[in-house]
Amino acid sequence: MPELPEVETVMRGLQARLEGRILRRAVVRRPDLRWPLPVNLAERLTGARVTSFRRRAKYILMRLDSGWSVLIHLGMSGRMLLEPIGRNDITLHEHIEIETDDGWRVGFVDPRRFGSVDLIETDREDEHRLLAGLGPEPLDDAFSVALLSAALAGKKTPIKSALLDQTIVAGLGNIYVCEALFRSGISPLRLAGTIPGARAKRLVPAIKATLTEAIAAGGSSLRDYVQTNGELGYFQHAWKVYGREGEPCPACPEQSLPCAGVQRIVQAGRSTFYCVRKQH
DNA sequence: CAAGAATCCTGTCAGC
């Protein structure tokens, strides 16, 4: 499910409901996620008060008053359940269940178990091995044309793959890379080293605008919902190319060669959607 | 060293 806009949406949902709450009960049902859960996770959660939240790339950090932060990654199929306690059956694949002092239930649900949860001291969050190597946040002012250009200079990998590399820029995934490249008119096949300059000047604002609009829409929902209140994000309706193989390119006049509509190719094992006429 | 493939796991959907 989750790229940066979805993770941001989920984090805001958790924040609204959990900030200030005391966690009364925690149950780990399956510890074998992407990495084994900390053996003392339930113990660390129980009795702690939630003080604040933060998002870094596709990770959620939930800070506790005990000085520990809970690091959450939703992987490919993870989502957070948030609902009042009471006569709710345990959801399938609900690996962690937490109850708050004001009667809410928080569930970590992840069928494919590519997600992970870990503990890290709050004042050392960024030293966590999963966060330490991450590149800049794309929505920070620090993520500039100069910074991206420097990161891409000399690279021979396609720009599509480079933007999925979380050490170059942190938080983009397959959907938003396709959308940002379409928006900036850059071919996903173009080598990353040829981006610095005029193309980077288009690409950086395209990335920022794509993400900002997606967050405003509550992210994109595919098969499952992204928001903790159970509502669907609706940015999937705004996709220009992702998942639209064979459809007319929304930027090209009809039948304008060489536009053959939205094409799907595979790069580094992942689908890329683009228009050969608009993007070069 | 860097780029691509294989890998983890379950669910869903298209096609036969």
Add this chain to the structure above:
DNA sequence: TGCTGACAGGATTCTT
């Protein structure tokens, strides 16, 4: 209806 294969929002680890 049921089976099979392709594919899925990620990211590490293994091979070339």
